[in-house]
Amino acid sequence: MRWAKRASITIAAIFVLAILLDRLFPLPLPDANGGSTVVLAHDGTPLRAFPDLDGAWRYPVTPDEVSPLYLQALLTYEDRWFYRHPGVNPIALARAFAQLVRHGHIVSGGSTLTMQVARIIDPQPRSAGGKLRQILRALQLEAHLSKRQILTLYLNHAPFGGTIEGVQAASWAYLGKPVSRLSHAEAALLAVLPQSPTRLRPDRNPHGARVARDKVLARMAALHVWSATSVRDARIESVASRELESPLHAALLAERLHEAQPQARRIETTIDANLQRALEARVTEYLGHLPARTSAALLVVDNATLEARAYVGSGAFGDEARLGHVDMVRAWRSPGSTLKPFLYGLALDDGLIDSESLLVDAPQSFGNYRPGNFDMAFAGPVAAADALRQSLNVPAVDLLDRVGPARFMARLANAGLPIQLPRGVEPNLSIILGGGGARLEDLVGAYTALNRGGVGGRVRFTSADASFDRRVLSDGAAWIVRTMLEANPRPGYRLDTFDPGSRPHVAWKTGTSYGYRDAWAVGTTQRFTVGVWIGRPDGTPLPGQYGAVTALPLMFDAIDGLPRTALAATPEPPPRSVTQTDICWPLGFAFDPTHPELCQAKHTAWVLNGVIPPTLPERDASIWSAGLVQVRVDARTGHRLSPGCDATISATVGVARWPALAYPWLSPDLRRASSVPPLQSGCADDGLDATQPIRIDGVADGAAIARAPNSDTPASLRLRALGADRQPILWLVNGKLEGETRAAQPFEHAFAGTGEQTITALAASGAYAQLRIRVLR
Numbered sequence: 001m002r003w004a005k006r007a008s009i010t011i012a013a014i015f016v017l018a019i020l021l022d023r024l025f026p027l028p029l030p031d032a033n034g035g036s037t038v039v040l041a042h043d044g045t046p047l048r049a050f051p052d053l054d055g056a057w058r059y060p061v062t063p064d065e066v067s068p069l070y071l072q073a074l075l076t077y078e079d080r081w082f083y084r085h086p087g088v089n090p091i092a093l094a095r096a097f098a099q100l101v102r103h104g105h106i107v108s109g110g111s112t113l114t115m116q117v118a119r120i121i122d123p124q125p126r127s128a129g130g131k132l133r134q135i136l137r138a139l140q141l142e143a144h145l146s147k148r149q150i151l152t153l154y155l156n157h158a159p160f161g162g163t164i165e166g167v168q169a170a171s172w173a174y175l176g177k178p179v180s181r182l183s184h185a186e187a188a189l190l191a192v193l194p195q196s197p198t199r200l201r202p203d204r205n206p207h208g209a210r211v212a213r214d215k216v217l218a219r220m221a222a223l224h225v226w227s228a229t230s231v232r233d234a235r236i237e238s239v240a241s242r243e244l245e246s247p248l249h250a251a252l253l254a255e256r257l258h259e260a261q262p263q264a265r266r267i268e269t270t271i272d273a274n275l276q277r278a279l280e281a282r283v284t285e286y287l288g289h290l291p292a293r294t295s296a297a298l299l300v301v302d303n304a305t306l307e308a309r310a311y312v313g314s315g316a317f318g319d320e321a322r323l324g325h326v327d328m329v330r331a332w333r334s335p336g337s338t339l340k341p342f343l344y345g346l347a348l349d350d351g352l353i354d355s356e357s358l359l360v361d362a363p364q365s366f367g368n369y370r371p372g373n374f375d376m377a378f379a380g381p382v383a384a385a386d387a388l389r390q391s392l393n394v395p396a397v398d399l400l401d402r403v404g405p406a407r408f409m410a411r412l413a414n415a416g417l418p419i420q421l422p423r424g425v426e427p428n429l430s431i432i433l434g435g436g437g438a439r440l441e442d443l444v445g446a447y448t449a450l451n452r453g454g455v456g457g458r459v460r461f462t463s464a465d466a467s468f469d470r471r472v473l474s475d476g477a478a479w480i481v482r483t484m485l486e487a488n489p490r491p492g493y494r495l496d497t498f499d500p501g502s503r504p505h506v507a508w509k510t511g512t513s514y515g516y517r518d519a520w521a522v523g524t525t526q527r528f529t530v531g532v533w534i535g536r537p538d539g540t541p542l543p544g545q546y547g548a549v550t551a552l553p554l555m556f557d558a559i560d561g562l563p564r565t566a567l568a569a570t571p572e573p574p575p576r577s578v579t580q581t582d583i584c585w586p587l588g589f590a591f592d593p594t595h596p597e598l599c600q601a602k603h604t605a606w607v608l609n610g611v612i613p614p615t616l617p618e619r620d621a622s623i624w625s626a627g628l629v630q631v632r633v634d635a636r637t638g639h640r641l642s643p644g645c646d647a648t649i650s651a652t653v654g655v656a657r658w659p660a661l662a663y664p665w666l667s668p669d670l671r672r673a674s675s676v677p678p679l680q681s682g683c684a685d686d687g688l689d690a691t692q693p694i695r696i697d698g699v700a701d702g703a704a705i706a707r708a709p710n711s712d713t714p715a716s717l718r719l720r721a722l723g724a725d726r727q728p729i730l731w732l733v734n735g736k737l738e739g740e741t742r743a744a745q746p747f748e749h750a751f752a753g754t755g756e757q758t759i760t761a762l763a764a765s766g767a768y769a770q771l772r773i774r775v776l777r
Helices: 002-024 068-078 090-103 113-121 128-144 147-157 167-175 184-195 206-222 228-236 251-260 273-287 340-349 384-389 393-403 405-414 429-433 440-451 475-486 547-560 660-665 668-673
Strands: 037-040 046-050 266-268 295-302 307-312 358-361 380-383 455-457 469-471 507-512 518-524 528-535 578-585 601-608 627-634 650-657 695-697 716-722 728-733 736-742 747-750 755-763 768-775
Touching: 037 251, 046 251, 068 113, 068 184, 068 206, 113 128, 113 147, 147 167, 167 184, 184 206, 184 228, 206 228, 251 266, 251 307, 273 295, 273 307, 273 547, 295 440, 295 547, 340 384, 340 393, 340 405, 340 440, 340 475, 340 507, 358 384, 358 393, 358 660, 380 384, 380 660, 384 393, 384 475, 393 405, 393 429, 405 429, 440 455, 440 475, 440 518, 440 528, 475 507, 475 578, 475 601, 507 547, 518 547, 528 547, 660 755, 660 768, 695 768, 716 755, 728 747, 736 747
Parallel strands: 037 266
Antiparallel strands: 037 046, 295 307, 295 528, 358 380, 455 469, 507 518, 518 528, 578 601, 627 650, 695 716, 716 747, 728 736, 728 755, 755 768
């Protein structure tokens, strides 16, 4: 019994010693919160990897995410008894020692997979002592971890050459595919690489890698793990010699998410990898045709989920000249005119306008603020839909003045589109023309509302991001605004251009900030919303580059490359709150067949909730207000009767008046139709003719002028507006604002072109004078 007692004491001592050694020398397991981070596309494709402190690239993976072919090759070639031994295979060790003695060099290592993990986490010199410590670490691993945990350590930390660690990183680096989709040949290659990762690197020694791979294939066939046919086919595959490049797609989004989740080792995004690569290449190629130092940003969002499908944060990541490290998707920039659709939608919800309401695009002052159009020309009377599509500034400022800039900003902020103003600046009318700051991601999130029943939201970049849906407009207002914008033809197209019908309907809007610093284009289809920004991150101007010519083509390129369905080109029917009716200018009311004289121009409009708003009242013009003027006339002569002036037979007639500022753009027929009848002789003045007329002095109507013979100096005129007293006079040439004078101050203008020229002098009161001349040369 003595031997049994001694054996028990020995076993107990060994057990105590093992516990003591385990406590003194704990397993140096990799820190679960440390190491490299990989940011993945929606399908698991790596977008960008952030190395650990040692510079190693590692993509976390579990055994369930690895191809079964790889696990078969690994365990068959490296450790067939992995699931049966306690970390050390005595038979394999004895065989390896016998081969060493017989041949004088190492023939087989005898290491189990657990021992290889022990060497990975606690490197030891290749000596007898080092092998002993490796064996002890392997036993320690088996005591603390399950076989699955040990296998997972190997899958994520095995060396594959250079800074590549783990089978997933190696699969992407050498094969360009996830480890879940390996062929027999690829599985065999990755199984053998950790034996000699530097010598067998496929990018440096494809022949050596192939020889080692075929050795694994031979073992798989000999042990009948894989069929002879599969192995024969696998041998045919070549080992590609490809340059190792760490993935770098959606680089700024990856950086953004890594900064937000520094402890995450694996971040899964909503990005479509193929779409991302295609759009990055398109942006790079597109910028090659633009001035130096130009950058760009592009964002594609799925309307159904608000998930980003492509995120191009800069024109060229890492390009110092383009400031490629600056993420322009989330940079605050002047949005130009891109906010106008939301203003028109809010005006629809407020009952201020319908789609064809009469607005006036003419020089106007709003307090100390006098907006002009991009080309400094004015269109006169214009429908709301046309004013939005043409991005006319004066009608937009007029609407914002009636809606209220503070209320407008509050509505946008509540919908997830905050507007940033300079410090100390209160909400003002300039915000509708880009007088604030906005971010591309917020704009795109808000524009999705046009195809989501008026509900926009915050763009989601990972599936874990919380949904943030907010109502921007009513469903009816969103539908009308979208329809208004969809009627805008693509650049180079007309409304009647033949289209096979396969292209999706796009509601789009462009914007350009002051000084050509920012060019925008945002478009939305039934399925996707795309936003584009182009400019220089440092804010320096890009003269001649603006939304319609710079950003819009890239936006349509992106939209045309998106997946589409058979229903993409099918118009969506209007919601119940939207109806179509005929309205009449200048009053804005519905067409009344009993009073056709009040309908000087008929328009078919989309109206919301059955509300047909009248034409907006004029703000400052002191002569006439748009609206119906009822006058009493002599039935015999048709002349106007003032109060107290009677006729044998009289009648009351209505006259539909246009806004005073619209008159310079009206045809002679419309002017006559909207004029009150002349006053009856002998009747007292009723004030309807109290307008102080003005007259243009300096040239006769219909005159012809020319530059002096043998001179390159253009023909010019020096004009005055007579009868204006001290009113400011705005001078327009062919509808374009060219100057402003007061009292008898002259207006001088040189005519660069030839042909007929229309000159208009417009007083602040609404009075105007107009004449036409011809420039011969």
